[in-house]
Amino acid sequence: MRVLTCILMLLFGGLVILVEPVSRDDIESYIRAPFALGAALYENGVYSLLNSGGADAGYVFESKPLAPLSGFSGAPINMLIVLDLEGRFLDVQLIEHNEPIFVLWLGEPLSTNSSSNTGAFRSRIPSLSEPRTAMQQAGRHWSIWTGLQKRRQVVRIVHESVMGAALTVAREKMQGLATAPPAFPDPDYQEELNWQDLIDQGIATCKVYTNAQVDALFDGTLWEDDDPEPQYSPDDPYLDLWVVDVGPKAIARAALTTDSYEEVQRFMEISDNDELILVIETVRHGPVSEDFVRNTTPDWISAEQSGLPVALRDADLLVELADNMPDGVAMILRTDRRLGFEPSREWVLKVLAVREHGMFQPETGSVTLDVAHISPERFFDRPEQIVPAPPWLEALRNRQLDLVFLGVFLAALLAV
Structure with a gap:
């Protein structure tokens, strides 16, 4: 495989x-x-x-x-x-x-x-x-x-x-309008971490939505009564989602088994512009629907950063989690940093909660559940950005020899 x-x-x-x-x-x-x-x-x-x-x-x-x-x-x-x-x-x-x-x-x-x-x-x-x-x-x-x-x-x-x-x-x-090149995982950065460290330092993000919270988002819509769970267990979790950026080696080593970690590194050697995002869902919602096809865009998950959408796609990698990790359905998504994704700035994972109304040709409705995530700056480096010199400085450089002669001439003239 x-x-x-x-x-x-x-x-x-x-x-x-x-x-x-x-x-x-x-x-x-x-x-x-x-x-x-x-x-x-x-x-x-x-x-x-x-x-x-x-x-x-x-x-x-x-x-x-x-x-x-x-x-x-x-x-x-x-x-x-x-x-x-x-x-x-x-x-x-x-x-x-x-x-x-x-x-x-x-x-x-x-x-x-x-x-x-x-x-x-x-x-x-x-x-x-x-x-x-x-x-x-x-x-x-x-x-x-x-x-x-x-x-x-x-x-x-x-x-x-x-x-x-x-x-x-x-x-x-476009100087002044263009954004800086996105950060990328620093290949030389080393740090010993475990899963508890990822939680304590906020490197792993967990977001829980209860049945009652999701039900409130459907209030006043056609689908407000189409999920019986909130009536019987309103405080039970509907979504329990973990989000971890496993692009940095130290984070990937703490979250994955040795075999999965090595597979991720091989993937990143080939797709070196991709940032890899690990998502784990532990309760009833699940990360994707039953109709999801591997190596395609996830149907229930999207992302956004600074008001712009982030392109997510299944990395089609087998995920084996390290010890003491949450027990749930795990998958690794990838996004291309060249399209503007900045892994060291906050971004938002958006998860659709979907309901159907009616038995024959049911109508589908959804609400969006937001999960904000940010990875610490220390795990990343960024390419050096070459800022073009202003036009007046370029003109001076192009006439450097003429200016030297002019300076010598003016100095001699002043001496006379």
Whole structure:
């Protein structure tokens, strides 16, 4: 099983390396007046955007080369993204997708040939400088656009691809707006810990919701009487969830058996941009539904940081917990730090509590249970960020020799 997992990850890694941007002519066909496509800025398909006067107005790029997140088909969904110089989205258009949900099951509303569908994204995606409010507006619009529950996972992948690619460009080109590179587990940091240490130091987070608390969240809805448990045992736990970031070696060694720890390290050698999150659920809710498929996005669990969604996916690793760990269902999720996830800052795991009303074709309703988590800074390091010099300093450096001669001349003139 481990060998097969490694082979699949290597093959996936090879597919990512082979991702190539589309041609300049194809990109140019998506640019709308009064803008025009400018010069190429990088080899990965990032271009400058020119206004009607020929001045720089922003950036044009694809999502696939910068954030190649796989959809249900196994291939990335490719979007064309146009940002202005301040990080606002001017345009987002669909270039290519192979999603079977849209192609086979539900018609083809997600289409490169339909202006109404590309228009569903245009000017409705959040500004990088105002993420929370704009994200809520975009989320409401996309919920209407998707229409059916099965489409939402694809829309989430589209959103994560757009935001991941935009953050990559922002870090390179937008000084003052771009975020710093995310922290990563320090491979040289050593500390002897056990499970009790993780609890005492707040490294492991536990959140409990009782039957009565969840029942109160459904008050006034169609589903308020669809769970009998709160009537008979209101104080019993509905959700008892543990969250641990096992990216740092010291934490993983304290939470996992030796075999699981070594498997996690092999996984991280191949997927070195992924942060691994261990979740353990010990009571009636469970981390995922019975219909969950391994190595896909969990259907009951999502995450958010600073108002933006965090892409979570099952790591498809066999989990064996260390001694004295909680007895429950455990799984390891992964998220890509390149898409903006910062493991050393607080983030929120969101768990859906789902109820059904009716016997024939029941209506499904849900509420969200929040579990906030943060890992201590000491376990992480971050790449050195090269801050570009201001233009006036670059000008002085370029004329350094001239300034030396000028200084000598002025000194001689002063002496005379």
